[in-house]
Amino acid sequence: MNKKINKIKKFKYKYGFYTKIKSKTLPLGINKNIIKKISKIKKEPKWMKKWRLKNFKYWIKNNKYPKWANLKYKKINFNFISYFSEIIKNKKTNKKINKTFKKLGVPINNKKKNISIDYVFDSTSIKTTYNKILKKYGIIFCSINKALRKYSKLVKKYIGTVVPLNDNFYSNLNSSVFSDGSFCYIPKGVKCPIELSTYFRINNNLIGQFERTLIIVDEGGYVSYLEGCTAPIRNNNQLHAAVVELIALKNAKIKYSTIQNWYSGNKKGKGGIYNFVTKRGLCYKNAKITWLQVETGSSITWKYPSCILKGDNSIGEFRSISLTKNYQQIDTGSKMIHIGKNTKSIIISKGISLNNSKNTYRGLVKFEKNSKNSKNYTQCDSLLIGNKCSAFTYPSIISMNSSSKIEHESTILKIEEEQLFYCNQRGLNKEIAMSIIINGFSIEVIKKLPLEYSLEAKELLNLNLKKTVG
Amino acid sequence: MLIIKNLYVKIKNNLIIKKLNLKINKGEIHILMGPNGSGKSSLSYTITRKVNYNIYKGKIKFNNKLINKLNTYEVSKLGIFLSFQYPIEIYGITMFNFLKNLFKKNKNKYIKYIFKLCNKLDINKKYLNRYFNYGFSGGEKKKNEILQMLILKPKFSILDEIDSGLDIDSLKIIFNNIKYYIKKKKDSSFLIITHNTNIINYIKPNFIHILYNGKIIKTGNLHLLNKINKYGYKNIINF
Known part of the structure; x- marks a missing residue:
């Protein structure tokens, strides 16, 4: 504990440094040519280029900026963002990249045997470790670009099936310009023996990061996946708009954990990442998807990891801790769409607000007509520390049959x-207390995280607290 | 050691302690009695500087240091300990991890030390892995308080109804440990708040005070206890 205290006292956003590195960055703005260029640089198959353009066309046509969230911020100028930035690869830059990730605490040449990491720096994946061990099991884990070239059919079959073309403004934008992210395929009956992970780093000043992640677990398979995120300290706001699609086929299980620690802006609310994320999973028969998230970063977060419980007996879980401080705003929650019979879902959301921050839970639990005997349990707890912060809860419940059960508990506490x-x-002292x-x-959320990350999450919460308490 | 002079305490405009005087020297044991609602717990909260227990007038000095304006943490660091009448529960942290935080140095030795104290207090070691006080019986919670006292080694301890809700065996164990502590640390003082006049069977006090309506109305020795037993508070108050 003593060590911990010392650490707490030295608090600074330690990931806030910038790496000066040579890179090729596309000019600011978004148009057809930019998209074609991205596709060309990435050497993508033709269908992908078409798919991107189709999405872009739709985005332009139905360009309705969403305003329903409980967030206040200046409208984003989408022509003031560069949509692609790639490092010029040579010995010198390689060294710098290695140094950067080492400094971030996730060295590329790590010797941990229980984890495989995909490193994404600005718009591209730098490296994926431990491919060989995975190959033995027939597991595919690589950047989505590599997958587009190597496993084009597989990607084509699943991409955009969970988050469709007309889903929302940001997912649409992402589908047009996404640059990199992770792809994972677990074959039938394979339980992935190690943790899979992606580390996202935004470095360049003017880029937006558009990650795209697609995870498919075939019948009876299992995977535990984790993403971590950081960015340098800057005075301007940067956009991060991601789409994550999970597909759990019959009897499959997916555990998806996020530790989100983007730069959150300074004490006065200046700077920080705008984090607009669409995350959704599709469960077939007897499948289970678990979303775990610890959200401490970003100045704006807009994120609703959801499950579509299509197959009978499938299970969806969402467990979240969101901690906001200074002028951070977060609007998060989950959607559980029950379609199959005997489906179950759990939503546990814990919000902690400090200073002048705003912490919102927004959720939807829906039982379709045929989703008989299904159950949902929702618990939203908010903890307020101080007098200027606020917490909101917007739960929606729709039931179209009479045999399903919903329980909803909600509390707001002061410390x-x-x-x-x-x-x-x-x-x-007050900090330790x-x-x-x-x-x-x-604890209900933290203890579900993979062991190593639960310690990291605890520390992260403590560090963030220190900034404001004491 | 502890000197309280002409103390007035207010909670939101209600005067709960009025003109209270008390002096406790090194190595003394004082017993504080009085009918329900007379302000016994309020006094202990005031000494430990709980928020909202505002000192309106008067002084509290501990080892010649004025503690009126200190906060709870600072008072605790001076060596003042309060054993709570109703110890709170904390979900999410095990008893063991909580206790670990109480050690200042020599962290390597704490595991053995905690085990030793558990044996002494007859606390099942299983409890160490449970959340702090969570689902503990009344007796276990009180033992946990004394366990913490033995770890912290305070100069001055306030025991707020340490004896309420305990069976005979637990009572004996707890007071044996308190006595052991006094023997080892001879200059430590105690203020024991209780309703139980049989307490003298376990521990020999130097003084007995009766608190009524926020004021100490009588101070005496063991004879006073006999009087209380015989006549009750009412008659003493009316004297």
Whole structure:
């Protein structure tokens, strides 16, 4: 604990550095030519180029900027963003990249045997480690670009099936200009023996990052996947618009964890990442998808990891901790669409707000007509620390049959004065006391994370607390 | 050691302690009694500087240091310990991990030390892996308080109804440990809040005070206890 305290005292957003590196960046703005160029640089198959252009056409035509979220920010100028930036690969830049990831605590040449990492730097994937071990099991884990070239048929079959063309403004934009992300395929009956992970890093000043991740787990397979995110400290806002699609075929299981620690802006709310993310999974019969997320970064977060429970007996889970401080705003939650019979879903959302921040839960639980005997349990807890922060809950429930059950619990707490008093009385200072209480508040989510990351998540929460408490 | 002079305490405009004077020297054991709602717990919260227990007038000094304006944490660091009447539960942190935080140095030795104290207090080690006080019985919670006292080694301890809700065996164990602590640390002082006049069977106090309506109305020795037993508070108050 002593070590921890020392660490806490030295707090700074330690991922806020910038790597000066030679790169090829496309001019600002978005148009057909830019998209064609991206596709050309990536050496994509023709169908992909067509697909991108189709999405772009739709985006231009139905360009309705979404305003329904409980977020306040300046409208984004989409012509003031560069949509692609790639490092010029040579020995010198390679060294710099290695240094960067080492500094971020995820060295590329790591010797951990229980994890395979895909490193995404600005618009491209730099490297994917431990491909060989995975090959033995027939598991495909690589950047989505490589997949587009090597496993074109597989990608074509699934991409855009969970998040369709007309889904939303940002997913549409992403489908037109996405540059990189991860692709994963787990064959029939294979339980992936190691953790798969992607580390996203935004470095360039003017780019937007548009990641696209597609995970397919074939019948009876299992995978645990984790993404981590960081970006340098900057005064301007940067856009990150991602689309993640999960497909769990019959009897398959997917666990998808996120530790989101983008730069969140300074004390006055200047700078930070705009994080607009569409994440959705499709469950076939007896399949299970679990979304776990720890959200501490970004100045704006707009994110609703959801499950479509299409197959009978399928299960969807969403567990989230979101911590906001300074002027951060977060609008997050989940959609659980029950279509099959006997489907189950759990939503557990824990929001912690500090300073002047705004923390919103928004959820939808829907039972279709044929989704008989299905169940949902929702729990949304908000913890307020201080007098200027706020917490909101917008749950929607739609049931189209009479045999399904929904439970919804919701609490808003102020920090427990009695617990604080007790800890202080025992000679524990406010920082430690708070971290004990917050940990208790969020343990239901943290303990579900893969072990290594649960420690990381705990530390991250503590570090973020320090900034404001004490 | 502890000197309270002419103390007035307010919670939101309600005067809950009025003109209270108390002096506790090194190595002394004081017992504080009084009918329900007389302000016993309020006094302990005031000494430990709980928020909202505002000192309106008067002084509290500990080892010649004025503690009126200190906060709970700072008071605790001076060596003042409060054993709570109703110890709180904290979900999400195990008892063991909580206790670990109480050690200052020599962290390598704490595991053995905690085990030793558990044996002494007859606490099942299983509890160490449970969330702090979560689902503990009343007796286990009180033992947990004394366990923490033994770890923190305070100069001055307030025990707020440490004896309420305990069976005879637990009571004996707890007081044996308190006595052991006094023996080892002779200059430590105690303020024991209780309703139980049989407490003298377990521990020998130097003084007994009766608090009524926010004020100490009587101070005496063991004879006072006999009087309380015989006549009840009411008659003493009316004297």
